[in-house]
């Protein structure tokens with residue numbers, strides 16, 4: 272991973288690896304959107320952030336990604352305090368794919384992905400051949416190589432979602448934060464995306480993804496963090512968190528949990 276600090280700023284020594292969020296609290300107009308959320312994510316793992324609509328998942332992800340500053344709490348990645356890390360350096364550590372990232376102005380898919388290279392090049396210099404090479408590889412990994420020269424305004428929701436994933440990959444981060452990365456994707460593309468996240472984790476990335484589909488979390492994640500009513504109500508292994516009892520209490524649905532005989536992973540049946 273490239274992580275060369277710009278002149279005048281060097282990364283502090285690594286003390287502890289992975290993400291450490293502690294006591295994150297965010298409120299608007301006196302209403303807590305996230306209350307005292309704490310979590311640990313180890314490098315090389317995929318964590319699913321689950322919970323009902325309005326639980327506070329996107330708000331917590333935005334805080335971790337640096338889009339929204341928490342009023343209270345600390346965020347450290349690899350021992351680095353993210354709040355005091357300059358924006359450009361932070362963007363080399365953490366990449367964020369938002370839930371509904373509609374294009375604000377027209378550009379081609381490859382131009383959109385190249386924006387992920389901005390934290391890695393000098394402010395005045397244009398993109399290098401190496402930047403373009405990295406962007407094209409990222410687009411290919413996300414499954415959109417054939418769409419490189421297409422205007423993103425003309426792409427389908429799923430195609431555009433993969434472009435945004437490629438932009439985050441081109442950023443070459445150490446922590447990848449994704450808000451519903453598969454919500455526009457067909458089942459084949461969903462499986463391909465989750466398999467890609469697993470490969471990225473195997474390469475050492477820390478991956479945190481908000482997921483609505485509990486089966487996707489059960490099948491592909493190492494760890495699950497469940498939010499409800501602005502707080503984290505459970506965090507741990509898939510089998511510790513995705514229990515019939517907790518799903519029933521949090522979502523108000525009945526869920527039978529079996530074991531997939533092929534994968535050994537939990538198989539969820541809702542009623």
Ligand SMILES: Nc1ncnc2c1ncn2[C@@H]1O[C@H](COP(=O)(O)OP(=O)(O)OP(=O)(O)O)[C@@H](O)[C@H]1O
Pocket residue numbers: 299304322323324325326327328329330331
């Ligand atoms: N700018 C805002 N002003 C007021 N309330 C807000 C604001 N942004 C978010 N909220 C509220 O905060 C709560 C948490 O929102 P958030 O988007 O984090 O939930 P979520 O778990 O990601 O939901 P979903 O699964 O529906 O995407 C919701 O009740 C939402 O209406």
